[in-house]
Amino acid sequence: MELLQETLKRIRPVESNHNEAFKRWDNLAIPKGSLGRLEELAKKVVSITNNQRPELKKKVIFTMAGDHGVADLGVSAFPKEVTSQMLCNFAKGGAAINILARHIGAKVVVVDMGVAEDIKLHPDIKNKKIGYGTADFSKGPAMSKEEAVLSIERGIESFEEEYKKGIDIVGTGDMGIGNTTPSSAITAVIAKKAVRVVTGRGTGINDLELEKKIDVIGKGIMVNLPDPSDGIDVLSKVGGYEIGGIAGVIIAACARRVPIVVDGFISTAAALIASKLKDEVRGYLFAGHSSVEVGHKTALRKLKLLPIVDLNLRLGEGTGAALAMGIIEASCKVLNEVLTFKEAGVSKSKK
């Protein structure tokens, strides 16, 4: 609890009065406003980092993994063992997140937060295991409150270990068969929406399975009655170990003034948890993409975030965050490298 409280205390509100950088942007040899959201992205990075000429060279994506008791109830199209199999795939460098991270020059850090099987030692996989999958939350809490706090703290630790080697921008990602189920539960509770409105087909379930999933989530909320204003309570009752881990990475990054690119639905559910622990967190977040998973839009709206790309992705792993990170880095290069009207010898607009 101490590490979490201490880290939360270090989070300052993002301030947006960085005149030097903003003035530079306004003088770039381009028509005013013509780079649209690139301008907004670069200025936000300046405000978060308190650096007038930020460079996003060291990019790290944390892919946090965990298993879920509810997965045994048939809420997912894939069997539970896929979580640990995918961790081996990450270690081999053969998964989509490995390829997309390499494409944008980011490092992938995989963290076992609570996979149901023991994962073979591998230099690229951190062992932060809290348990062998959560409990079935339709019958009682997914985990204890102590475990919920611990999952966030192990996320903080994971970030801090990598931060020592340098991180300019961080992305979050997830792996966990069944984890859209807790994410829908978290979103329903915190955004105060009907379960049906925020529950989708995850990796691809049919109509009947979707009804079952909605039923499981509804039961989970009724049995546990999570307190929407208490992030730890929501996480412990209807969350997941990897969701706690992602919330921890987010909180640690905020405390270090490192911009965070949130991936899709699971990462955004974790961001909702983090924002309940400290509201200032929201200022540090970029929404990487808009997921096909129906609850994602609700979660983004609650956080007041506008996604950077919309490519109908619903894979997770951090794939949407990776693509967006490339665009955010580009926006900072525009700020740093495009010449101003004066430097370029270009006439200004007539007005």
Added chain:
Amino acid sequence: MELLQETLKRIRPVESNHNEAFKRWDNLAIPKGSLGRLEELAKKVVSITNNQRPELKKKVIFTMAGDHGVADLGVSAFPKEVTSQMLCNFAKGGAAINILARHIGAKVVVVDMGVAEDIKLHPDIKNKKIGYGTADFSKGPAMSKEEAVLSIERGIESFEEEYKKGIDIVGTGDMGIGNTTPSSAITAVIAKKAVRVVTGRGTGINDLELEKKIDVIGKGIMVNLPDPSDGIDVLSKVGGYEIGGIAGVIIAACARRVPIVVDGFISTAAALIASKLKDEVRGYLFAGHSSVEVGHKTALRKLKLLPIVDLNLRLGEGTGAALAMGIIEASCKVLNEVLTFKEAGVSKSKK
């Protein structure tokens, strides 16, 4: 005329029965359909290139420049001399397109298609000048039919010169003060829409100037009566040299089965011209982004293209194409490098 006709003849329809690549994608260790539009992008590159494992290493962006007689009528927020000043900026490597192209590993080829001033010799600027700016199209044709054909052929030449050094994917871009005016005219004529509906504020004109611009375009169409079914006629009457050049690059790339990423409004107007010369062109095009410029959506709809990113850009130069090109390249890396279920040892979905 011969070069144009010959090149058009070499354009084959894009075929989409490439079972090897499509089967590989279906077996990647990801839930079916979970990479959304990345799947569509990669499969389209396969179909265009007729290569089952395409790699987009050699990326080239053509930024075609020209001046416009109508610019003297006050349809733009910037003075005409900015076109040639920006060419110097491109040569210095200090413009937004230089920075974004570098970011994704693309080469920028700047082509003077018809800038009003003489441009200093520079190894990165091709001289394909047809004239010192077009004529004011509100009084008569912007250029002769011979010049219109020549502008397309010089675009073809520009592409061919670079193709010898290798091009896996090409992006288009533009520079030309006043060139949203001909682009709106082209879009109005070919999409058969009211001028007002497809005319926007370009680099940032006010309400009064916008009315003036709509008036100029309306006059241009009335005076010249371009034939919507004849691309050369439309280009010569209400087009521009750089728009012809871009159409030429597009046509040449189609003939070589090279995928084309079209930038914003001006490039899309050029794509409309190219599609009127041969309808099969449309199969080779990717819409890089969705521009703020209001006519762009109409032009994209006419070509049946869905933009890849939407970042409220309206700069031109090829900036939107550059960002999208990075995403298209990523989609091909996913196809080539992500392991299949079998290769990765991951269980398939239960169905």
